[in-house]
Amino acid sequence: MKRLLCLALLCLLLAGCREPQAGPALTGTWVNAGQYSQGRDFVETLTLREDGSVTVHLDYRGADYATLEGSWSAEGSTLSVDFADPNTRDRVYTYTLTDLTLTLTGDGKEVVYQRVN
Numbered sequence: 668m669k670r671l672l673c674l675a676l677l678c679l680l681l682a683g684c685r686e687p688q689a690g691p692a693l694t695g696t697w698v699n700a701g702q703y704s705q706g707r708d709f710v711e712t713l714t715l716r717e718d719g720s721v722t723v724h725l726d727y728r729g730a731d732y733a734t735l736e737g738s739w740s741a742e743g744s745t746l747s748v749d750f751a752d753p754n755t756r757d758r759v760y761t762y763t764l765t766d767l768t769l770t771l772t773g774d775g776k777e778v779v780y781q782r783v784n
Contacts, residue, residue: 693741693762697769697780713769713780715739721748746771 697713710726721739725732737750741762748758760773769780 693739693746693764693769696783698783699778699780711778711780712783723748 694715694717697715698710699713700710701708708728709732712722712724712726714722714724719738719740721737723733723735725734727733735750735752735755737748737752737755737757739746739748741747744761744763746760746762748760750757758773760771762772763770767782769782771778771780
């Protein structure tokens with residue numbers, strides 16, 4: 668019985684010594700800003716919420732251009748976005764994530780977003 672108690676205590680101690688598995692989370696607000704090939708400025712803001720909802724807002728030429736709402740999910744390195752508007756095509760991306768950047772790859776493009784919160 669004493670050996671079993673020592674073994675259980677040793678397992679608890681070893682479990683407490685593991686490295687934390689917390690990494691950067693997808694949830695938050697991400698911004699991609701730049702210029703289209705025609706030289707027109709844009710700012711795209713992607714907000715992924717913990718409740719699974721998503722908002723994509725595009726400012727184009729300094730004016731409100733479009734706001735899309737929907738839901739998102741992630742599995743492995745795949746991010747899926749389902750838009751509420753039936754006229755907007757849902758998207759599936761491969762993503763890479765660091766503390767400050769979210770890179771989405773899909774539809775033949777790679778887009779890098781910066782975390783703002």
